[in-house]
Amino acid sequence: MTASAPAAEGITIAPTAIVCRDAILEGNVTIGDNCIIHPLAIIRAKSGPILIGANNIVEERAIIENRNTDGKPMVIGDGNTFEVQSQCRALCIGRNNVMGVRSELEDGCVVLDDCTLGVGCRVVAGQTLDVRSVVFGSDSVHRIAADGVLANTTQLELLRVLLPSYHYLQKSSTGAK
Amino acid sequence: MDLPVVTYEKEEYVETASGNKICKKNTIASNTIFGTQNIIISGKTIIQKDVILRGDLAVIRIGRYCIVQRGTIIRPSLKQFVRKPTMFPVTIGDSVFVEEECVINAAYIGSFVHVGARSVLGRACTIKECCRVLPDSVVSADAVFPPFSTIGGNPARIVGQEPECTENLMVEATTMYYDNFVPSNLPKASFA
């Protein structure tokens, strides 16, 4: 089931990325190398473009939406994981972050590197999360961790093997196959 | 209170030979169940609308008389073994009632468990038999909960003890729910 279909206009997908056909991509979206977008993920570049870096994982029902009023692009770095039903409307996200299940990043916030957002936690609008911050608990308590986050490379490798055999994929509408 | 009769549109559900009733017409996407060859549902189980079952990642085993309500996501999670990382299969026992909008990454949910609405069961956690997970609770990854515990809060802790006859109660509730889950165009039963 490795049939791939071209995606809609304005969506650029790197050749090594795996984007399931059931993922919903709208607007001007650029997906970097080795990314994995699970089915039923929603990436909406409503008011501005979204640039997703390499090695990211976007799980199902995660919403990445660009609602910036001034049309600024949303830049997402490398190695991030957006877990199930997380909502990301941030301005800019660094590297190696983990957005937990049902976490919310409100409009205009900035997340630097190596951060972890726990389940259901939210980062309010305009806030900046420092390097290696951890947000956890029901009250979204912040603290700085000493160790870095484990990279998601093992998960990426596993998913690269599993997903293409069960899903139809989307490929870039412009450029190489 | 006796469980009320819940009707469904006959066209929206598939009824299998073993009595499973699985919704095929969802609102969020055309197909929410992936990897059906890896999903084993024992019989008389109800899978309602918008339930996402990620059988493509690993095997999902669901027992008899289970009810998975609308909007739940059941997804196997990564198990970090040193030699060979794999996706850990999800095993759900018999007579398990999973309410709406839950996110289940658990490795094992025992029989006769009632999972409340909007709860999140973390990666590879183990909920033993006859437990009850309160609504909106967040069970942390790799947690293990002994039988008969009432689990609640974020991070989830044991907040109470379930009655001893939970097994009988869950069997009764799930069989009653299954018997009362009928297509809407059937003639109405006299009093049920």
Next chain:
Amino acid sequence: MATLLQSRLVKYKCSCDEWSALSDLFYCKHCRALKCRGCSSNEIDMLFCPSCLENSSVTEARLKKYRCMSCNECPKCGRLLAVRTANEKFYLVCIGCRWTTRETDTPDQQASSQWPMQENPYEEEIQNVIEKMRGLANIEKAQRDQRDLKKRPMNSGYRLTDKFGLQQMYERRRKTFEKATVDVPVHEPVDPTPFSLDFLSAKPRPTLDQIMRQPLAGDQPPKPVHVALKSRKSIRCSCQHTLVKLEYGPSTIKYKLNMFARNFIPEVRLSRTPNLKAGNENWVMISLTNHTSCKLDLTLTPESGEGLMNCSTGEIALNLPFAEDSSDLLGTEKRSDNEAVVFRQRHRVGIRLDVSQVAEDAPPLGLMMNLRLDDSFIQTPLTKNEETKPSDEPQWLAIPVRLTLQDS
């Protein structure tokens, strides 16, 4: 489930005059009465760790201060700590808040199960004081023994063979004359009192949860906390017969003995949400289910009294078959039903009760259930003597039931 079926709305009266839901009640065959948790005694059946599900005996647990040696909790957020390896040594990591043991002064350990516990800084002093108290207790015992052993005869012969135990008695009496001295260090009063005003400083204080989890931490960096053991209970009636006992094993749900009330008493449940308006002509639908393994013969009488709903339906006599009863499939049994009985389905019966309500908020509905006790309800004694001949009269058990109609 109790919440799915809302069984908390219907309460039965226990033999101790307390009202409980049927799922919290038990039936004692010897006393022939309902028992609730309040009037029965609980005893600890087994102690086990909730995360590794390993059981331990009571003495073992007491030595380890009722904590599991292999499982640890994060001192910051209370989640279970995961073990990670680095250079053949282990360190612990919390998944939720990413606290690691590397933030404390303890180095990585060789074995993952022996993590050092928080030590009490006054542990040694306390042990010394306990030893001194023991010494004092021995002195007092010696004085008492001196008085008691004076009465015994003392023969200083029989040194080699202690035939009559007299040598032991002699030794014991001799010991009481040894003066044991105890020197307790006197604690001098210190002036001024060593009470620091540190709490006013700006450094981050541990939260109340963190302090309660680890009271001995003080100002030091917190260490991983061993998980507290949980206990499993078995329930015993006041007549000393066991009512509920689980099988051996921390993760079993099978019972060696289960005298649940629902195995003997039919369950009354509200069938539909009652639509009550002030005035007459309301009705409440209830259903009666027989979960037992034998046929039940009972009469249901609505009670109209003070504080209870006015119910105009009369006494209803019912014969409830059990779930697997096949005797009525042949159609041989004719049941003349009361007009209040709305439907019958194997072991379930639906009853409509006519109620009238004067005030705005509905009082609870009271019912009296009279159950005929046959042989399965009674513990027949093993030896038949004259006094305990089973009587020919059928015995009845009266159980008052209360239904809460309005969730206030």
